[in-house]
Amino acid sequence: MLPLRQFQDFIEQQQLFVRGNRILLAVSGGKDSVLMLHLFKAVGVDVGVAHCNFNLRAGEAQRDENFVALLAKNLGLPFYVTHFDTKKYAAEHKISTQMAARDLRYNWFEEIRLKEEYDYIALAQHQNDAVETVLINLTRGTGISGLHGILPKRDRLIRPLLFLTRQQIEETVAANNIDFVEDSSNASTNYTRNKIRLQVVPHLQEINTNLEKTFAENIARFAELETFLNVQVEKLEAKIINKKADAIYISLVEIEKLNPQKLLLYELLKPYGFGENVVHEILDSLKALSGTHFFSATHQAIINRNDLVIIEKNKMVTANQFIHPTSKSVVFAGNEISLQFTEEIKFEINARKAFVNADKLIFPLALRNWQNGDKFTPLGMRSLKKVSDYFIDEKVPLHLKGTTPILVNGNGEIIWIVGMRQDNRYKLTTATKKVAIFELKIK
Amino acid sequence: MLPLRQFQDFIEQQQLFVRGNRILLAVSGGKDSVLMLHLFKAVGVDVGVAHCNFNLRAGEAQRDENFVALLAKNLGLPFYVTHFDTKKYAAEHKISTQMAARDLRYNWFEEIRLKEEYDYIALAQHQNDAVETVLINLTRGTGISGLHGILPKRDRLIRPLLFLTRQQIEETVAANNIDFVEDSSNASTNYTRNKIRLQVVPHLQEINTNLEKTFAENIARFAELETFLNVQVEKLEAKIINKKADAIYISLVEIEKLNPQKLLLYELLKPYGFGENVVHEILDSLKALSGTHFFSATHQAIINRNDLVIIEKNKMVTANQFIHPTSKSVVFAGNEISLQFTEEIKFEINARKAFVNADKLIFPLALRNWQNGDKFTPLGMRSLKKVSDYFIDEKVPLHLKGTTPILVNGNGEIIWIVGMRQDNRYKLTTATKKVAIFELKIK
Numbered sequence: 001m002l003p004l005r006q007f008q009d010f011i012e013q014q015q016l017f018v019r020g021n022r023i024l025l026a027v028s029g030g031k032d033s034v035l036m037l038h039l040f041k042a043v044g045v046d047v048g049v050a051h052c053n054f055n056l057r058a059g060e061a062q063r064d065e066n067f068v069a070l071l072a073k074n075l076g077l078p079f080y081v082t083h084f085d086t087k088k089y090a091a092e093h094k095i096s097t098q099m100a101a102r103d104l105r106y107n108w109f110e111e112i113r114l115k116e117e118y119d120y121i122a123l124a125q126h127q128n129d130a131v132e133t134v135l136i137n138l139t140r141g142t143g144i145s146g147l148h149g150i151l152p153k154r155d156r157l158i159r160p161l162l163f164l165t166r167q168q169i170e171e172t173v174a175a176n177n178i179d180f181v182e183d184s185s186n187a188s189t190n191y192t193r194n195k196i197r198l199q200v201v202p203h204l205q206e207i208n209t210n211l212e213k214t215f216a217e218n219i220a221r222f223a224e225l226e227t228f229l230n231v232q233v234e235k236l237e238a239k240i241i242n243k244k245a246d247a248i249y250i251s252l253v254e255i256e257k258l259n260p261q262k263l264l265l266y267e268l269l270k271p272y273g274f275g276e277n278v279v280h281e282i283l284d285s286l287k288a289l290s291g292t293h294f295f296s297a298t299h300q301a302i303i304n305r306n307d308l309v310i311i312e313k314n315k316m317v318t319a320n321q322f323i324h325p326t327s328k329s330v331v332f333a334g335n336e337i338s339l340q341f342t343e344e345i346k347f348e349i350n351a352r353k354a355f356v357n358a359d360k361l362i363f364p365l366a367l368r369n370w371q372n373g374d375k376f377t378p379l380g381m382r383s384l385k386k387v388s389d390y391f392i393d394e395k396v397p398l399h400l401k402g403t404t405p406i407l408v409n410g411n412g413e414i415i416w417i418v419g420m421r422q423d424n425r426y427k428l429t430t431a432t433k434k435v436a437i438f439e440l441k442i443k
Numbered sequence: 444m445l446p447l448r449q450f451q452d453f454i455e456q457q458q459l460f461v462r463g464n465r466i467l468l469a470v471s472g473g474k475d476s477v478l479m480l481h482l483f484k485a486v487g488v489d490v491g492v493a494h495c496n497f498n499l500r501a502g503e504a505q506r507d508e509n510f511v512a513l514l515a516k517n518l519g520l521p522f523y524v525t526h527f528d529t530k531k532y533a534a535e536h537k538i539s540t541q542m543a544a545r546d547l548r549y550n551w552f553e554e555i556r557l558k559e560e561y562d563y564i565a566l567a568q569h570q571n572d573a574v575e576t577v578l579i580n581l582t583r584g585t586g587i588s589g590l591h592g593i594l595p596k597r598d599r600l601i602r603p604l605l606f607l608t609r610q611q612i613e614e615t616v617a618a619n620n621i622d623f624v625e626d627s628s629n630a631s632t633n634y635t636r637n638k639i640r641l642q643v644v645p646h647l648q649e650i651n652t653n654l655e656k657t658f659a660e661n662i663a664r665f666a667e668l669e670t671f672l673n674v675q676v677e678k679l680e681a682k683i684i685n686k687k688a689d690a691i692y693i694s695l696v697e698i699e700k701l702n703p704q705k706l707l708l709y710e711l712l713k714p715y716g717f718g719e720n721v722v723h724e725i726l727d728s729l730k731a732l733s734g735t736h737f738f739s740a741t742h743q744a745i746i747n748r749n750d751l752v753i754i755e756k757n758k759m760v761t762a763n764q765f766i767h768p769t770s771k772s773v774v775f776a777g778n779e780i781s782l783q784f785t786e787e788i789k790f791e792i793n794a795r796k797a798f799v800n801a802d803k804l805i806f807p808l809a810l811r812n813w814q815n816g817d818k819f820t821p822l823g824m825r826s827l828k829k830v831s832d833y834f835i836d837e838k839v840p841l842h843l844k845g846t847t848p849i850l851v852n853g854n855g856e857i858i859w860i861v862g863m864r865q866d867n868r869y870k871l872t873t874a875t876k877k878v879a880i881f882e883l884k885i886k
Contacts, residue, residue, distance in 0.1 A: 224706035
């Protein structure tokens with residue numbers, strides 16, 4: 001009475017796993033996951049049962065756990081259970097209860113999978129879940145990646161019930177007198193999904209009675225198209241992205257050639273956290289003068305001469321870091337600046353070191369990045385010069401302007417363009433009694 | 444009060460047309476197209492008004508036509524009108540009234556555009572039309588091409604109202620006291636679109652109040668992705684499709700390398716009318732023995748040695764063509780076989796000619812393609828041989844087995860494997876009194 005043939009055909013056709021693999025089943029106790037458990041048991045796959053108690057509805061959650069524990073015991077299967085404080089986790093991470101439950105369970109399943117040596121984690125999502133996910137993603141806004149929604153296999157997750165509709169599951173469970181609980185942890189609180197399920201999908205089914213099958217076919221097409229895009233973008237990355245130690249370079253000529261431009265630049269910049277809006281801005285300003293900056297959460301992009309240059313933000317001095325007389329060293333962007341004092345008046349020609357008249361220092365000193373209007377007196381000169389002009393004269397690429405730390409005295413005067421040139425006002429003189437030696441240590 | 448700035452911004456941003464272009468407006472008389480007309484008039488573009496009367500609802504259709512004619516006259520604009528017998532056209536072409544109206548109007552608009560020298564045809568579809576189209580296509584089943592549904596610009600069609608929602612159009616028309624008619628020709632009969640509009644979209648809008656804007660963004664992404672796919676498929680075509688005179692060859696090794704395979708083979712074979720199911724079958728039988736045949740409405744595909752070979756069906760002899768004593772020639776697959784009689788007993792060594800003992804012919808003769816079980820006695824031999832064995836011995840590629848015509852006598856005996864070998868039983872002998880000369884003329 002169980003659809004074993006279709007189940008096995010689906011596993012084979014989608015290459016979900018192979019004979020001999022061990023599968024960890026996520027079983028909430030609801031009809032979907034309980035049917036999945038019976039199907040696996042019936043075809044003789046080596047499985048274990050994992051259950052999450054999210055402590056969301058005290059009595060029901062315990063009832064569900066007991067039900068699944070007993071079911072696993074009766075079937076002679078290993079049983080793994082965990083309890084989560086979902087609300088606390090959600091509050092701590094500032095995410096919805098829904099998202100919190102999702103994160104917690106996926107992390108825990110993976111933990112158990114590794115520890116207990118299972119090959120895959122099986123989730124009991126069905127065709128209607130997939131239909132709903134596509135409609136939710138479209139409604140909220142999506143690209144191609146939101147159109148498959150739920151795939152039969154992704155990494156270590158498999159969904160072997162995607163050959164069944166919700167109705168088929170209900171009929172099968174009823175026809176086989178399979179016991180289950182009304183799943184309390186499930187998304188009964190999910191407003192959006194319920195609205196799609198109850199108010200939208202039935203109307204679409206009036207248009208197409210095979211809606212779930214049609215969507216499964218759509219989804220398979222979109223998943224292939226996404227694969228294709230990913231394959232092509234990888235090739236493109238290998239071809240036009242030039243990763244150097246200080247930054248990532250993409251030639252503007254190559255960006256001009258991209259077709260279609262928005263889509264491909266978006267895909268190329270996605271790993272650096274740049275969104276669609278920033279990509280539009282970058283494309284709009286390709287013809288602009290050099291120097292335009294764009295930011296993501298983790299990176300900065302800047303148009304510099306013939307390249308779009310992308311720098312990790314943590315390689316930049318983003319805020320003042322203060323140096324006190326007792327500071328032995330200050331770490332910035334993974335590198336280090338050390339400070340030591342000496343009364344021996346010595347000097348060394350080394351761009352990585354600054355020998356400064358310590359008597360003139362007003363603590364705390366600040367280490368910060370370039371600011372508009374910065375001026376200093378380059379060593380050996382007598383008058384103030386704009387730091388930006390100095391950078392231009394020294395042919396410092398624009399993007400390094402943001403990553404070059406500047407050591408500033410407590411009175412606001414620049415002491416050292418770190419690694420490049422110190423200020424004439426702070427140089428050692430015959431009157432100097434105490435020397436501060438700053439040293440840049442690149443790691 | 445009219446949203447002229449947004450209208451002009453949208454035209455510019457989407458590069459719909461340029462200053463000086465002449466635009467032919469499709470005006471049904473409904474609020475969408477009437478608003479479009481007023482917007483164009485207000486910004487001073489050179490436009491003409493085209494109206495189709497589909498004769499679907501007698502009184503209303505005439506009222507609509509009169510309304511649009513008067514509007515054009517009052518605004519001093521050229522007016523073009525046509526009457527269609529939509530039901531008759533639909534019946535003749537076995538398509539829905541909806542489809543018939545669509546075909547008729549697009550064809551007629553293009554005709555007027557060319558004749559009257561307009562640059563573009565403007566249609567008054569708005570953002571909600573686009574939302575509905577995407578949902579309809581998804582519900583009915585689609586690939587990426589069904590996901591943009593309605594684009595701002597495609598070939599000579601532009602849709603300059605895609606920056607407005609239905610609600611915004613209604614508000615604008617009301618606020619500006621713009622007269623319009625309740626469009627009788629419009630899709631009030633379209634069950635599917637109405638269901639989506641009235642029963643599905645409102646629920647999605649409860650989830651996302653900016654649904655139309657979100658869908659416009661989705662659609663722009665999907666359109667870019669489709670462009671990308673098309674660009675890549677064109678490159679792939681140039682690289683792996685080998686078009687020869689007799690057929691189109693795709694190396695099986697190249698097909699094996701496609702990634703993802705289904706999507707790309709589908710796209711490559713689409714121009715030859717092969718659908719998704721056939722593509723799946725071809726991929727399933729790649730490892731099969733040579734000789735498997737697949738058919739589309741227009742083409743045959745066959746796996747032959749190291750290639751997938753695609754042949755136009757009209758290059759094949761698909762049914763018997765009969766030759767009567769009075770036939771001077773028979774045309775098949777664009778080539779010709781001529782017949783003439785002579786009493787001069789002559790002979791010529793020429794594979795394109797057969798010199799046959801006319802006394803043995805039983806009319807009508809048939810020209811047909813190879814059939815399983817065919818046997819003949821090759822000229823110079825004494826015993827029957829399978830035609831398929833003969834083809835193998837002669838190293839005839841498998842796909843030519845289907846395109847090589849065979850001349851058959853009225854008694855079923857083979858007279859000539861056209862262009863290759865005639866039958867020994869029909870050769871000229873000293874007793875022959877009348878000769879039939881068949882000649883293959885390749886065009």
